[in-house]
Amino acid sequence: MYTNKITAIATLIILTFVNLNAHAFFIIDFNEKWLREDAYNRAMNQAKKNLRPLSEVETDDPPDVKTDILYTGSLVRAGEEFLVDMDGVEQLSQLFPPERRPEAKRMFVEIIDKFNASVENLYQVPKENVATGLITLLGGAYAAYYNKPLPDNVVKPAFLQVASFLRKKAELFEGKSSTEMVNSYQLSVGLGMLLMLLQAELQKNPNPAHEKELKTIGRSVFQAVLGVEPERVSFTSSGIVFR
Numbered sequence: 424m425y426t427n428k429i430t431a432i433a434t435l436i437i438l439t440f441v442n443l444n445a446h447a448f449f450i451i452d453f454n455e456k457w458l459r460e461d462a463y464n465r466a467m468n469q470a471k472k473n474l475r476p477l478s479e480v481e482t483d484d485p486p487d488v489k490t491d492i493l494y495t496g497s498l499v500r501a502g503e504e505f506l507v508d509m510d511g512v513e514q515l516s517q518l519f520p521p522e523r524r525p526e527a528k529r530m531f532v533e534i535i536d537k538f539n540a541s542v543e544n545l546y547q548v549p550k551e552n553v554a555t556g557l558i559t560l561l562g563g564a565y566a567a568y569y570n571k572p573l574p575d576n577v578v579k580p581a582f583l584q585v586a587s588f589l590r591k592k593a594e595l596f597e598g599k600s601s602t603e604m605v606n607s608y609q610l611s612v613g614l615g616m617l618l619m620l621l622q623a624e625l626q627k628n629p630n631p632a633h634e635k636e637l638k639t640i641g642r643s644v645f646q647a648v649l650g651v652e653p654e655r656v657s658f659t660s661s662g663i664v665f666r
Contacts, residue, residue: 451518453640458647461607463553466595468650470588470663477580477662480587492590493553495608496601500536503529508602511609515617531613534620538612546578553604554586556611561648561658563618568641568653570622570634577658584662614644 458464488494499506509528512535516527538559539550548555558581562573589595596604618637625634645653657664 451636451640452520453518453643455643455647457514457610458644461610462595462599462603463557463589463607464648466589466592467557467585467648470585470649471651471656471665474584474588474663474665477584480583480662483587485586486590488549488552491549491552491586492593492596493586494549495551495553495556495604498535498539498551498605498608500532503532505532505535507605509609510602511606512613514606514610515613531609531617534616535609535612538616546575546582548579548582551605551608552586553608554582554589556608556615557585557648558582559615560611560644561615563615564641564644564648564653565658566622566641567618567637568645570625570637572619572622573658576660577662580660580662581658618644 486492496507505512509532512528512531515531516524519527542548542550542555542559548558558578561581562578565573618640621633621637625637642653645651645656649656651665655666657666
């Protein structure tokens with residue numbers, strides 16, 4: 424079950440931050456403007472018109488992971504930082520009050536690092552890939568809005584659709600540096616996994632105010648990335664379907 428997998432990832436993160444007060448991280452100064460400014464998120468606004476059915480996507484010959492146009496480059500960790508530009512992590516830390524930002528930066532490095540170590544084995548989708556980042560972000564939005572995790576059997580079909588869609592938009596990647604791509608990946612995975620983690624915390628310790636806040640953020644992510652209300656998109660074993 425996807426629930427078990429998400430719980431495994433969330434548990435791994437929680438165990439790493441045994442002294443982390445998860446409820447403190449519900450205080451999020453969220454503004455979806457920075458999501459709307461991301462080129463790959465803007466491209467996804469066209470997905471409701473141009474996303475191919477999974478049956479067509481599955482006939483594509485997938486590229487090698489590291490020659491894939493969607494490959495962001497490697498995120499190698501050294502202590503509490505990555506050995507690459509960390510603008511994405513820095514931007515994520517700005518979601519929190521100044522006194523929590525150093526802790527937030529450490530948390531996001533840990534989240535992204537643990538995610539990269541787990542995602543291929545759990546879901547058979549590649550780490551360090553723009554499409555993987557976007558699906559993680561949408562998975563977090565789903566968890567936040569509906570207060571339940573995305574089902575496991577919809578993850579890979581959604582990834583295949585989004586990856587195929589983005590590969591046909593070569594203009595998105597022309598002139599893009601690896602720094603821009605890796606920062607986009609940091610933002611998508613970091614925020615998506617944070618929302619999943621907070622939703623898992625809500626399951627253990629219900630709080631109506633926090634649930635309402637997460638629902639609002641989830642809705643904002645759907646609007647910023649897909650340009651639709653959450654109720655207008657379904658994640659199915661046959662892929663993403665717009666209504």
